[in-house]
Amino acid sequence: MKKIYLGVDVGSVSCNVVAIDENKKLLAKSYIRTQGQPIRAVKEGLAAVKDQLHDCGVAGVGTTGSGRMLASILVGGDIVKNEITSHAMAALSEVPGVRTVLEIGGQDSKIIILEGGMVTDFAMNTVCAAGTGSFLDQQAGRLGLQIEEFGDLALASTANVNIAGRCTVFAESDMIHKQQIGAKREDIIRGLCEALVRNYLSNVARGKKIEAPIIFQGGVAANKGIIKEFERALGEKVIVPENFDVMGAIGAAILALELDPAKTNFKGFEIIKSEFETTAFDCTDCPNKCEVVEFKENGKVIARWGDRCGKWSENLDKSPADKILVS
Numbered sequence: 001m002k003k004i005y006l007g008v009d010v011g012s013v014s015c016n017v018v019a020i021d022e023n024k025k026l027l028a029k030s031y032i033r034t035q036g037q038p039i040r041a042v043k044e045g046l047a048a049v050k051d052q053l054h055d056c057g058v059a060g061v062g063t064t065g066s067g068r069m070l071a072s073i074l075v076g077g078d079i080v081k082n083e084i085t086s087h088a089m090a091a092l093s094e095v096p097g098v099r100t101v102l103e104i105g106g107q108d109s110k111i112i113i114l115e116g117g118m119v120t121d122f123a124m125n126t127v128c129a130a131g132t133g134s135f136l137d138q139q140a141g142r143l144g145l146q147i148e149e150f151g152d153l154a155l156a157s158t159a160n161v162n163i164a165g166r167c168t169v170f171a172e173s174d175m176i177h178k179q180q181i182g183a184k185r186e187d188i189i190r191g192l193c194e195a196l197v198r199n200y201l202s203n204v205a206r207g208k209k210i211e212a213p214i215i216f217q218g219g220v221a222a223n224k225g226i227i228k229e230f231e232r233a234l235g236e237k238v239i240v241p242e243n244f245d246v247m248g249a250i251g252a253a254i255l256a257l258e259l260d261p262a263k264t265n266f267k268g269f270e271i272i273k274s275e276f277e278t279t280a281f282d283c284t285d286c287p288n289k290c291e292v293v294e295f296k297e298n299g300k301v302i303a304r305w306g307d308r309c310g311k312w313s314e315n316l317d318k319s320p321a322d323k324i325l326v327s
Helices: 038-052 068-075 083-094 133-143 147-155 168-180 185-202 224-234 244-259 269-273
Strands: 002-010 014-020 026-033 056-064 100-104 109-115 118-124 214-217 276-282 291-297 300-305
Touching: 002 038, 002 068, 002 083, 002 244, 014 038, 014 244, 026 038, 026 244, 038 068, 038 269, 056 068, 056 083, 056 244, 068 291, 068 300, 083 100, 083 109, 083 118, 083 214, 083 244, 100 185, 133 147, 133 168, 133 185, 147 185, 147 224, 168 185, 185 224, 214 224, 214 244
Parallel strands: 002 056, 100 214
Antiparallel strands: 002 014, 014 026, 100 109, 109 118, 276 291, 291 300
């Protein structure tokens, strides 16, 4: 039976699940929209990956993303790592000498600087969405387009239309103005791509020394117009991996492979059939008044977090007498 390693990346927009073999070859992958339901998304992602695998045994599981802790408890993870480490690990497996990783997803974006295979600096967007995929999604809707059409239309542009890119509000009003004065749709789209790249470089990448080789990851890397604008702005070739959309999950799987636990914590694909529930209560035993989150599998509490003292998280058998449910 072939040993495989799973990677689970749970974000605000998507949940990505992958399976790799001992040579880091991708065997299966799944991209599921989270839609505010990470538990459902993880279960669907696991089911999709399971259907793509044959005669394989899971030897390790890594989780990452904003929902990495929840995902680890849900599936039985062996290693939990942040997005920076996971994306850097995947980029290094693609291009061993990579110096810069540009990553743009649906709701966030980041830049990772590496030297000698080690992360030396990074930054993430904090507030503004104008440097993320949601920015383009919103404008595509206003233009009556599918986001998949953006790249080819941007490449068809023959004129430069400047679009303000400081935030989505300014960009939208500027785009409407350009429409009203008769600018061509493909030129406006190119302007939107240029605005996203300009916003990313002036905010997320501010003060960073961007050096080749440069890898571009995340869902927005599917947009040919964005790739061209990055190359134009940086004066360097930008490499887009084949599996650009699931690189975080690939990195998590590689981390599990390198950990190579003697015995994995993976609960098995049977958890797809399990029922999970998240509730919370306020602990009033001290002035901290912590909100404690309970995670249940088939009605049994399997994890708690949120308490500063560890009273509840370290004692799963203890049942609070007077719970105030808040979710």
